Amino acid sequence: MAPQEPLLLIYHILALCFAQRLFHDEYAVNIVILGPGAIGTLWAVKLAQAGHNVSMWSRSNHDKIHCSLQGQSTSHTFCNRSELGLKHADLILVTVKAWQLSGAIEPLLSKLHSDVIVLVMHNGMGTLDYLVDNLPNNPLLFATTSHGAMKLDGSNVKHTGWGETKLGALNQKGLSCEFLTEVLTDALEPVEWQQNIHHSLLLKLAVNCAINPLTALNDIKNGQLSSEFYFPLLEQLIDEICRVINAEGLVITQEALAKVVNKVITSTADNYSSMHQDIAHQRRTEIDFITGYLLTRAKFHNIAVPINDSLFQKIKKIEGK
Helix, strand or coil: CCCCHHHHHHHHHHHHHHHCCCHHHHCCCEEEEECCCHHHHHHHHHHHHCCCEEEEECCCCCCEEEEEECCCCCCEEEEECCHHHHHCCCEEEECCCHHHHHHHHHHHCCCCCCCCEEEECCCCCCCHHHHHHHCCCCCEEEEEECCEEEECCCCEEEEEECCCEEEEECCCHHHHCCCHHHHHHHHCCCEEECCCHHHHHHHHHHHHHHHHHHHHHHCCCHHHHHCHHHHHHHHHHHHHHHHHHHHCCCCCCHHHHHHHHHHHHHHCCCCCCHHHHHHHCCCCCCHHHCHHHHHHHHHHCCCCCHHHHHHHHHHHHHHCC
């Protein structure tokens, strides 16, 4: 039997058990949340409430992290930076920002066993090469979610908007981990498995490129982009974005992409984008992995994207202050 066959057999058994809903009483997944910011804390609480064993790995040196969701009377306490939790982890859910990913994972590389599943969830694109190069033996997956979350203070998180989550494999081993759809569904539904996660990531990138820089630069909520004032600029922006993601392999018309963007604007009308919040709190944004990634791919395909480039330069100027 080939060395990796026992591992694949284990994943298939897990998949069958989840499909038959056997884990609720007999098994809990050991999950470590790497980078428990707003969205990471939301998933931590929801996964714990679903019956899984959840711990955190954050920059804090405290051995316990206390947190709660707004509207819930019960608070939760998670072990933090537990070597034992990391040793026995079945799943590492990485929810740091894209620019933080290498710095967060690097110190853990020698501690992670090769069969632990690594699921990455962040805005933007451009971290795939790092993951594949540094975790060549682990099942790798990527997820994109439209759930909204915001930290109200150090321990209290608000679930600002219900959305959906899509996940898929980044490598061959990851293809055997479709059962994670059930794990995540029990926490925050709906969750959908994608045979080509690259297309979902491109679509999410397109939406982020259209919404995030404009809301950050104009200090507005997402819903305000639906006003006629922003329509001409948004139309030009979407036209540029559409040409790039088409060249990247996601075939979609400008009209169809505009509908997707407008749907997100409407469904998250009362939310501030993550980039808006980063700018408002004088934090580094994910612009390099959102619009910056789009600019890199546009240059590769020799596509002019002056509107996106202008927004990118404005955000970078603010970051540099």
